Amino acid sequence: MAVWACVIAVLVAVPVALPATVSPVGAAAAADASDWNAGNIIDDAVFYDGDAMSSNDIQAFMERQVPSCRSGYTCIKDYRQNTDNRPADKYCNGYQGQPNESASTIIDKVARSCGISQKALLVLLQKEQGLITSTAPSDWNYRAATGQGCPDTAPCDDSTAGFFYQVYYGARQFEVYRLNPTWWGYQQGRWNNILYNPDGGCGTQRVYIENAATAGLYIYTPYVPNRAALDNLYGTGDGCSAYGNRNFWRTFTDWFGSTRAGGRPFGNIDAIEAYPGGIRVRGWAIDPDTTSPIQVQASLGGVVTTLTADGDRADVGAAYPGSGNRHGFDARVPVTQGGTGQVCLYAVNTGQGSNVTLGCRDMPFYTGSPVGAVDVVKASSGSVTVSGWALDPDTASSIAVHVYVDGVGTAFTATSNRPDLAGPYPVHGTAHGYNVTLKIPLDAKQLCVYGINTGRGDNATLGCRNIMTPAARDIGRAPIGSLDGIDVAGTSARVRGWAIDPDTKKAIPVHIYVGGQGKAYTADDARSDVGAAYPAYGSAHGFSEVVDLPTGDSTVCAYAINTAGGNTTLGCQRVTGKDKGQAPVGSLDSVTVSGRSATVSGWAIDPDTVRPIAVRISVDGKSTRVTANASRPDVAAVYPLYGAAHGFSRAVDIPIGPSKVCVTAINTSGPDTDLGCKSVATRDEGRTPVGSVDEVRVAGNTATVRGWAIDPDTAKPIAVHVYVGSSATVLTADRSRPDVGAVFPLYGAAHGFQSSVKIPVGTSRLCIYAINTVGANPLLGCTTVTGAAGAPVGNLDAVSAGTGSVSVRGWAFDPDVKAPVSVRVSIDGTTTSVRADKSRPDVGAAFPAAGSIHGFEQRLTAKKGKRQVCVSIPDDKGAFSVDLGCKTVTVG
Numbered sequence: 001m002a003v004w005a006c007v008i009a010v011l012v013a014v015p016v017a018l019p020a021t022v023s024p025v026g027a028a029a030a031a032d033a034s035d036w037n038a039g040n041i042i043d044d045a046v047f048y049d050g051d052a053m054s055s056n057d058i059q060a061f062m063e064r065q066v067p068s069c070r071s072g073y074t075c076i077k078d079y080r081q082n083t084d085n086r087p088a089d090k091y092c093n094g095y096q097g098q099p100n101e102s103a104s105t106i107i108d109k110v111a112r113s114c115g116i117s118q119k120a121l122l123v124l125l126q127k128e129q130g131l132i133t134s135t136a137p138s139d140w141n142y143r144a145a146t147g148q149g150c151p152d153t154a155p156c157d158d159s160t161a162g163f164f165y166q167v168y169y170g171a172r173q174f175e176v177y178r179l180n181p182t183w184w185g186y187q188q189g190r191w192n193n194i195l196y197n198p199d200g201g202c203g204t205q206r207v208y209i210e211n212a213a214t215a216g217l218y219i220y221t222p223y224v225p226n227r228a229a230l231d232n233l234y235g236t237g238d239g240c241s242a243y244g245n246r247n248f249w250r251t252f253t254d255w256f257g258s259t260r261a262g263g264r265p266f267g268n269i270d271a272i273e274a275y276p277g278g279i280r281v282r283g284w285a286i287d288p289d290t291t292s293p294i295q296v297q298a299s300l301g302g303v304v305t306t307l308t309a310d311g312d313r314a315d316v317g318a319a320y321p322g323s324g325n326r327h328g329f330d331a332r333v334p335v336t337q338g339g340t341g342q343v344c345l346y347a348v349n350t351g352q353g354s355n356v357t358l359g360c361r362d363m364p365f366y367t368g369s370p371v372g373a374v375d376v377v378k379a380s381s382g383s384v385t386v387s388g389w390a391l392d393p394d395t396a397s398s399i400a401v402h403v404y405v406d407g408v409g410t411a412f413t414a415t416s417n418r419p420d421l422a423g424p425y426p427v428h429g430t431a432h433g434y435n436v437t438l439k440i441p442l443d444a445k446q447l448c449v450y451g452i453n454t455g456r457g458d459n460a461t462l463g464c465r466n467i468m469t470p471a472a473r474d475i476g477r478a479p480i481g482s483l484d485g486i487d488v489a490g491t492s493a494r495v496r497g498w499a500i501d502p503d504t505k506k507a508i509p510v511h512i513y514v515g516g517q518g519k520a521y522t523a524d525d526a527r528s529d530v531g532a533a534y535p536a537y538g539s540a541h542g543f544s545e546v547v548d549l550p551t552g553d554s555t556v557c558a559y560a561i562n563t564a565g566g567n568t569t570l571g572c573q574r575v576t577g578k579d580k581g582q583a584p585v586g587s588l589d590s591v592t593v594s595g596r597s598a599t600v601s602g603w604a605i606d607p608d609t610v611r612p613i614a615v616r617i618s619v620d621g622k623s624t625r626v627t628a629n630a631s632r633p634d635v636a637a638v639y640p641l642y643g644a645a646h647g648f649s650r651a652v653d654i655p656i657g658p659s660k661v662c663v664t665a666i667n668t669s670g671p672d673t674d675l676g677c678k679s680v681a682t683r684d685e686g687r688t689p690v691g692s693v694d695e696v697r698v699a700g701n702t703a704t705v706r707g708w709a710i711d712p713d714t715a716k717p718i719a720v721h722v723y724v725g726s727s728a729t730v731l732t733a734d735r736s737r738p739d740v741g742a743v744f745p746l747y748g749a750a751h752g753f754q755s756s757v758k759i760p761v762g763t764s765r766l767c768i769y770a771i772n773t774v775g776a777n778p779l780l781g782c783t784t785v786t787g788a789a790g791a792p793v794g795n796l797d798a799v800s801a802g803t804g805s806v807s808v809r810g811w812a813f814d815p816d817v818k819a820p821v822s823v824r825v826s827i828d829g830t831t832t833s834v835r836a837d838k839s840r841p842d843v844g845a846a847f848p849a850a851g852s853i854h855g856f857e858q859r860l861t862a863k864k865g866k867r868q869v870c871v872s873i874p875d876d877k878g879a880f881s882v883d884l885g886c887k888t889v890t891v892g
Helices: 055-065 103-114 118-129 139-143 163-179 212-220 227-231 244-256 314-319 528-533 633-638 738-743 841-846
Strands: 190-195 204-209 266-275 278-286 294-300 303-309 326-334 339-347 356-365 371-380 383-391 400-405 408-413 431-439 446-451 460-466 480-489 492-500 509-514 517-522 540-548 552-560 568-577 585-594 597-605 614-619 622-627 645-653 658-665 673-681 690-699 702-710 719-724 727-732 750-758 762-770 779-787 793-802 805-813 822-827 830-835 853-861 865-874 881-891
Touching (some): 055 103, 055 118, 103 163, 118 244, 139 163, 163 212, 204 212, 212 244, 266 339, 266 356, 278 294, 278 303, 278 356, 294 326, 303 326, 314 326, 371 460, 383 400, 383 446, 383 460, 408 431, 480 552, 492 509, 492 552, 509 540, 585 658, 585 673, 597 614, 622 645, 690 762, 690 779, 702 719, 702 762, 702 779, 719 750, 727 750, 738 750, 793 865, 805 822, 805 865, 805 881, 822 853, 830 853, 841 853
Parallel strands (some): 480 568, 793 881
Antiparallel strands (some): 278 326, 294 339, 339 356, 383 431, 400 408, 492 540, 509 552, 552 568, 585 597, 614 622, 702 750, 719 762, 762 779, 793 805, 805 853, 822 865, 865 881
8 A cells, every 4th residue: 555645645445355355375485573674664775676577477477376366356366458658757667558468468567677575565465465376366456556545544546446456556656756856754764753554643663764665565565563462473463453465475475585685786777768879877775794895787788887886975875875876877888889779788797696687777879970951952053052950979069060062072061950850869969950051054964962970870961952053044055854664565665764854944846756757755644753853843754655656676765855955764665566466455344325325434454455445335235435535543542554545435326125245355466355234214203013923823721823923124133022911021133033034025034923821721822923123013813722731741742754654753741640641643634652761861951840752663564645733732631632733745
C-alpha cells in the first residue's frame, strides 16, 4: 500500500492472513526472526538489481508455486493482458507496450525499466494480494495487485488500476522515494521514530534507517513489526502488531535467501545524457567490502569503457557514513557508431559478491559523417541562391559547407539559425543553416553541396541540382534530352524521351526518323521527372510518339531541334518490324440498355501494333464495325507500351425483348478474338404472364402439380405460387419444356414447373398463379383436391423394354402396414400385382421407421410394339390407390 504524502499517513494495518486459495511455498531458506534488522530490511544492491531474474526465470518460479489453478480462475502464471506505451522519465526508462503480454514478461520489463529487482516485485505482489501463490485470484486482486494508489483510508486511484499499471507505477514509486528522499517522513541515514500500529497508543520504535530500499519500504507501508509479531514470525502477534514489512522480509528470505548483498556493490545512475560525439554518465557506486573508490564499466552499444567512481559525493557519504564520500562518477564517454543503442552501467565488484548492473537506458549516439539538406536552389541568369542546413553529429559547432558549380568550389560556414533543428537534434543547437548567393556562368549546369566532416566519418554530399536556366537571349546552347526507349509492337513502335533547349522554356521540335523517312513532332508531353530535374523549364518537354515500321530491320533515330544552332542527336536504335499474327486482347466491359438501344463499352489491343484496331459489335447476328481509339488510362496503366487510345463505347439498336450482344476484336493479321457476349432486354412493359396447369395428381396428403409459365417481358424463368387454402408454396418455372420452347422460341424451353406440395386431410382448394416481374399476377388454374391420411408412398425408378417383355423397378410402402406391400403394374390396361419386398438400403435410410425391405423389380411379358406401363400402390383399406406414374416403351 503506497503512501502519497510527505509525512507519514496513518493507515490501517492488519495481520496478513492469506486465503485458503493460496498454495504452500517451498522455502529457499526459512526466515529466522533473529536475523531481522529493522534498519536494513533489504540491501540496496539487492532491491535495486534490475537484472536479478529473466522473464523465463519468473515464469518458472510462478509455475512452481501454483502447478494448477482452480477451475474458472486465471492464476498469475497464466495471466495475460495488452500493455500500452509508458513515457521515459527520471524514474523509469519507459515501457514499449505489446498485445497479450504474460505477467512474467510485464514484471521483467518493468523491473529493468525502473531498476527494481524482479524478486522484490514478486514479493510485493505476494505481500499485497497473495497473487503469486493464489489458486483462485479475483479481479480485484489483479486490479490492486501492488496496492499502488490504494490507501486503506480511501478508494484506489483509477489511473493506476489494473495489473500492468499496478506493477509499473508500484516499481516507479520506489524510484520516486529513492530520488526524492527529503520529501518523505522516513529517511535513510538518520534516526526515525516508526509506529508499530495505526493506533498511536501502541508506541514507536527508534530505527536508524541504513539505506534507500529500507526507507522506501517504510514509506510504502509505514509500520515496524513489534516483538510479538517477530516472536510468531509465521503467525499473528498482538493487538499492536503490524505485518507488512515483516512479511516482505520473511517472504523474500523464504523464496530467495538472504536480503543482504553478500558484498556486492551498489549505487545509482543520476543521469545518462547524450551530447555531440558521446554520452555523459553521472552517478555513484560503493562496494561494501572497501571504502576505496571502485570501477564502473560503461557499455555503449557493446563497447565498454572503464571509469573510476572517485568523485566527491557528500550526499553519498552522509547516507553511507562508513564508506566515505569519494564514490561519485561523472564522465563523458565517446561513441564509436551512430544511430541508437543501449547504455548500461555496471558497478565492478572488488571482494565478495559479483558485479552489479546499475541500470540501462536506450540512447541516441551522435557521431559519424555530416548530415543536412539542400532545401532551396533558385537559379537565374548569372547567379544562384542555395539554402539549407548542415551539421556534424560529433560537434555542436557550426561546420564548413562547400558548394561546387560545374567543378568550381566555394566554401562558407553554416551558421544561420534553424529553430526547426532543435527537435531532431536537441544537443546540437540551431546555428547550422546556410543561405548564400553565388555568381555563376550563363551556361552553368550543375550545383552540388557538401558538408565538411570534423570528427568520425567523411565529408557528405548533401545534394546536387541542375541549375541550367533560360538565357535572356539565345546564346546557341545545344539542346539536351534523352531517347528513353523504343518499344516495338509488331510493325509499329513507340518512341519515348524528352528534349529541352537551354535557351528557352518553350517546347521544341523533335524529329524521328525510321530509316531515311522522318517526321516532326513537338516535345510537349508532361514529364514531372524532367520538371523536377530542370525546374526553370517546367515539365512540358516529353514525347511519346507512335511510328510505323517496315517489315524487317531498320534504324530509328530521334533528334532535338535547336532554336538557333546545331541540333542534338538524342539516340538511335536498330529495330525489327514483324507482324507475328498474335491474337488481340481486350474486354467487353458493359452493355447498358436505354429504350431500344444499348451502349457497348470495352477495349481492345492487337499486340502486333501500337495503333488502334477495329472491333465488331453484333446484336443477334447483325454487325457494326467501330475503331477502338477512345482514351482508356486504366488500359494504358496495364499496357504502357500501347498507350490509352484503345477504348470503345458505341450505341447500337436492339430488338424488343431479349437479345444477345457480342463483341469481336479484329486482328491486323491472324485470327480475331471474341471479347464476349452479354444478354440484354428492353424495358419491362408490365405485360401479363401466360402459362398452363397441365396436371394436378393427388397421392394421400401430397399433390403433384405440373405446368409452365412465361412473362412476355423477360426470357428468364419466373416464380409460380401454389396455394392450398391460404398456405402458399413458391416454385420457379425453370424446368425444360421443349414443347413450350417450340411455341415461344424467343423465350427458350426453361419455363416448366413440377413439384409436390402437402395438402390437408379432406377437401381443399388448390390454385396456381404466375408471378409477374412487373404488374398483375394471373391465375393459371384452380382445382379441388382431397387428401387422405396414411397414404402409401413410393417411386417408379425405371421402366425398360426388352424382347417380348417389360421391366419395372422402384419402391413402395404403406405407412399403415409394417409388412411389404404389392404394387399394380398395368400394361395397356392389363394389371399384374408385384410384391415390393426387395432390399432397398437407400429407402431405409430415407424412411428409417419403415425399414429397407420395400423395393420392387420385375420383368413382365408384353406384346411387341409401343406399350404404356403404369404403376400404382393400392391403399391397405382399399379406398384409393397412389399412382407412381406411367411411361411409354417400345417392346421388341
